[in-house]
Amino acid sequence: MTTTATATGPAGAATTATFTADPGTDRVLTGDRPTGPLHLGHYFGTLRNRVRLQEQGVEMFVVVADYQVITDRDVADRLAEHTEDLVLDYLAAGLDPDRATIFAHSAVPALNQLLLPFLSLVSVAELNRNPTVKEEIAHSRQSAVNGLMFTYPVHQAADILFCKANLVPVGQDQLPHLEVARTVARRFNERYPNSGGEPVFPQPRALLSDAPLLLGTDGGKMSKSRGNSVALGATEDETARIVRAARTDADRRISYDPAARPEVSGLVLLAALCQDRAPEEIAAEIGDGGAAALKRTVTDSVNECLRPLRARRAELAADRAHLRRVLRDGAERANAIADATLAEVRSVMGSV
Numbered sequence: 001m002t003t004t005a006t007a008t009g010p011a012g013a014a015t016t017a018t019f020t021a022d023p024g025t026d027r028v029l030t031g032d033r034p035t036g037p038l039h040l041g042h043y044f045g046t047l048r049n050r051v052r053l054q055e056q057g058v059e060m061f062v063v064v065a066d067y068q069v070i071t072d073r074d075v076a077d078r079l080a081e082h083t084e085d086l087v088l089d090y091l092a093a094g095l096d097p098d099r100a101t102i103f104a105h106s107a108v109p110a111l112n113q114l115l116l117p118f119l120s121l122v123s124v125a126e127l128n129r130n131p132t133v134k135e136e137i138a139h140s141r142q143s144a145v146n147g148l149m150f151t152y153p154v155h156q157a158a159d160i161l162f163c164k165a166n167l168v169p170v171g172q173d174q175l176p177h178l179e180v181a182r183t184v185a186r187r188f189n190e191r192y193p194n195s196g197g198e199p200v201f202p203q204p205r206a207l208l209s210d211a212p213l214l215l216g217t218d219g220g221k222m223s224k225s226r227g228n229s230v231a232l233g234a235t236e237d238e239t240a241r242i243v244r245a246a247r248t249d250a251d252r253r254i255s256y257d258p259a260a261r262p263e264v265s266g267l268v269l270l271a272a273l274c275q276d277r278a279p280e281e282i283a284a285e286i287g288d289g290g291a292a293a294l295k296r297t298v299t300d301s302v303n304e305c306l307r308p309l310r311a312r313r314a315e316l317a318a319d320r321a322h323l324r325r326v327l328r329d330g331a332e333r334a335n336a337i338a339d340a341t342l343a344e345v346r347s348v349m350g351s352v
């Protein structure tokens with residue numbers, strides 16, 4: 001298999017439409033915060049890509065970013081439960097723990113230690129202008145912004161670089177963080193040349209979904225904490241209830257026009273993604289049926305699309321010990337790699 005990425009954008013991003021990974025040279029890392037169940041935005045934005053890459057035979061790491069939870073809140077609520085639930089969603093979506101290394105980053109000390117030299121490679125001004133961090137501060141439930149909020153993108157660079165990953169399947173909102181990881185890798189390599197010749201770190205690139213961005217049922221950014229999304233593990237009735245409450249508009253004629261009608265178009269797009277068809281086609285089919293018909297189509301499409309995933313999820317949910325075992329095995333593998341990378345970092349820095 002060959003690397004045929006052509007569509008490079010910000011942060012050297014490629015989209016899956018043009019991308020085939022090379023199992024011989026590519027290594028994938030991606031991850032999520034354990035703050036609650038994953039939803040449809042995660043599924044179409046990145047989960048599907050991860051499974052696709054796994055099926056291409058690429059080595060894959062998936063980090064449960066537990067330290068990132070406390071960027072915008074004081075305590076990480078029900079952390080163990082959310083961590084296991086995340087693993088549950090991963091496995092239900094098709095990640096295979098025998099092929100993918102799934103681990104919590106707090107369980108890998110050497111990974112976290114990379115944060116110290118990495119922080120010295122970025123300026124305070126750079127940390128200050130990260131647009132994703134700014135957006136998160138705007139939605140934060142804290143009155144004061146803590147230091148981790150500004151520095152976690154550098155920590156995320158450590159998540160990516162500890163295993164020398166060069167491909168990072170993520171949603172659009174993560175592009176500024178990928179830029180930080182690329183900057184850290186480049187500056188580290190420049191400042192600490194490896195006498196062996198090969199630079200220590202690769203330049204990681206984002207791998208974006210070719211699906212357009214899904215909006216939440218309120219027309220805003222889809223988010224676990226904003227109650228505007230359908231969780232992968234939701235029941236069919238819960239799914240119907242969330243879709244029924246979605247915001248629409250007064251025009252009975254359904255069309256796909258994201259700029260003029262973001263709410264209606266978001267629902268049309270969701271049905272289209274679930275059915276793997278063009279949104280214009282879905283809209284034409286509903287025609288003058290109005291919001292009620294649109295919502296029925298969306299509910300049925302989501303429930304049908306997720307049925308196999310939900311069935312697997314229910315089976316896996318019965319064995320919590322298995323989920324913990326997956327995390328333990330993953331941490332063991334990740335620790336071996338992180339220890340080796342940290343040793344290399346300390347050596348090129350002359351800190352032995």
Ligand code: TRP
Nearest residue numbers: 029030031032033065156159170
């Ligand atoms: N910041 C990501 C999010 O909020 C989660 C994350 C942590 C991540 N470490 C990562 C994503 C490394 C990709 C690579 O969803």
